[in-house]
Amino acid sequence: MKRIYLDHAATTPIHPSVKDVMRDAMEESFGNPSSIHHFGRESRKRLDEARTTMAKSINGNYESIIFTSGGTEANNLAIFGAAYANQHKGNHIITTQIEHHAVLHPCEQLEKEGFDVTYLPVNENGLVDIMDVKKALRKDTILTTIMFVNNETGMKQPIQMIGNMMRSRGIIFHTDAVQAFGIESIDVNEMKIDLLTVSSHKIYGPKGVGFLYKRDEIELAQRLFGGEQERTWRSGTENTLAIEGFKKAVEVLQDERDKRNEHYQSLTNRLIHSLDEKSIDYHVNGDLSPEVHVPNIINLSFPGMDVEIFLTNLDLSGIAVSSGSACTAGAIDPSHVLRAMYGEDSPRLRNSIRFSFGKDNTEEEMEQVAERIQLIVNRLASKN
Ligand SMILES: Cc1ncc(COP(=O)(O)O)c(C=O)c1O
CATH class of the missing domain: 3.90.1150.10 (Aspartate Aminotransferase, domain 1)
Incomplete structure (x- = not known):
């Protein structure tokens, strides 16, 4: 059978070209990108190249990419990071009832901590009504997190319209684009996205790696404390091998x-x-x-x-x-x-x-x- x-x-599954790149990387480059000697510098160069590839793939800046252990961590960093850093401005968050648990559960946790979360309904086709988004806005709304493509139904939310609405009101807009990245062409500037989540293992890359795009102006509270990696947004030695594979997966995807x-x-x-x-x-x-x-x-x-x-x-x-x-x-x-x-x-x-x-x-x-x-x-x- x-x-x-x-x-x-x-x-x-992992793409054959991704496998090749990872196999080579394992043999050729093992240095810690934070080390200043030759081996470290070699890894740093490869990491920088991967960061450039990720940034270009969504039309973001090089500096805007924070590598994480995947979509779940990127969503957690975006949601807790934005909520804690902006709680002096308000404590209201908008999301939808159909988000992945990696968004819903952080929101539920924030509710326990005193934040107020609106879970927007969807229609029979699984779409959020832009008028409902507008009606949910409050003076104390600090963050809106709405997924790009739903992982169960494949339905796409009106991201550009939501982005425009949030940017004009100065509210941070995060989108979980884990299921969108392999399919849709994404331009974070045009779509007015402040924070965006991507995961490698949905696009023929390795598991356990992803990134959070963070627009320069957006403040996030630090979640992990340790070294200075990822400009302190994500301390810990970078998963260089997986990031190399992820980079190749993005290049193949673009072609x-x-x-x-x-x-x-x-x-x-x-x-x-x-x-x-x-x-x-x-x-x-x-x-x-x-x-x-x-x-x-x-x-x-x-x-x-x-x-x-x-x-x-x-x-x-x-x-x-x-x-x-x-x-x-x-x-x-x-x-x-x-x-x-x-x-x-x-x-x-x-x-x-x-x-x-x-x-x-x-x-x-x-x-x-x-x-x-x-x-x-x-x-x-x-x-x-
Ligand atoms: C929409 C969505 N968000 C987040 C995730 C979590 O990503 P990861 O498995 O990389 O943590 C997934 C994975 O199933 C997903 O489909």
């Missing part, structure tokens, strides 16, 4: 992004077409229009299915997908994203699957996926 991996929003996006769209179309051809009963969670949706993630509800049984059967048939929601102690929690879209009682919370495509998936695989789904649905339906 040929296994089919359709969980690239969870993580991607291939358009081609990959076209490919993802054809995979989405083929999967939908094959499901329709087989008259499989499903609903799209969200809206597949390209203006509001990325081509590599689709979330589908299969009426009558139970997500846990369905996922297990899909795995047994060689298909790796996910429910998009957290798995706690082996049990799947109903998705907070689908809850925000459809309400607590919607059956979609218990019968939805996220498919996320990668550059090496093929249209033939999409047909096989539809075939295997048909078998499973028929088998499970006959047991009910």
Whole structure:
């Protein structure tokens, strides 16, 4: 049985060119970038080059990139850092109900510490209404954190409009762009983004590395204390090996992004077409229009299915997908994203699957996926 991996929003394999670069880097360069001797200087040079690549990829300055251990740490630094540094100006934060836990949990923690957080609702397509954002603004609002692309549904929020609104009011705007970076072209200046989170392992780079873009003018409270690395925003010897791999992943992405996006769209179309051809009963969670949706993630509800049984059967048939929601102690929690879209009682919370495509998936695989789904649905339906 040929296994089919359709969980690239969870993580991607490492790109062969990234592997090569990391293997070479491991052999050629081990110095500590803070050391002043030859070995240190060699590592420093490589680190500087990677920083330049990251900065250019979002049209930011060289100085604006803070390397972190990934998306979670970058989100934590942005949210706690901005909240603590600006609490003398106010204690109100705006976010949405559909953020990743790496944003929601920091916000919940800040609430416990006395900050006031507004969790904006979304409509049935998982989109925030810009008028709701406007209505939520207060004199004491210091930070707005709204994700670029949702990891469960692939829906894109109106980032540019939110950026304009926040900049005109002097409110810090952070966006978690972990799922957007591989797909969308991002310009932090044009989009008026102050803080932006990126993670390497969603774009064929290694795990455990990412960055936070911080616009020069933005004050952040220091979270880690130690050495002077990353201009003190993130003390600790840099993960030079992973950063080299991340750099290569970004370079390859820049060459291939358009081609990959076209490919993802054809995979989405083929999967939908094959499901329709087989008259499989499903609903799209969200809206597949390209203006509001990325081509590599689709979330589908299969009426009558139970997500846990369905996922297990899909795995047994060689298909790796996910429910998009957290798995706690082996049990799947109903998705907070689908809850925000459809309400607590919607059956979609218990019968939805996220498919996320990668550059090496093929249209033939999409047909096989539809075939295997048909078998499973028929088998499970006959047991009910
Ligand atoms: C939207 C979003 N934000 C943050 C993260 C966390 O990133 P990392 O795994 O690099 O900590 C993820 C990863 O699943 C994500 O999808």
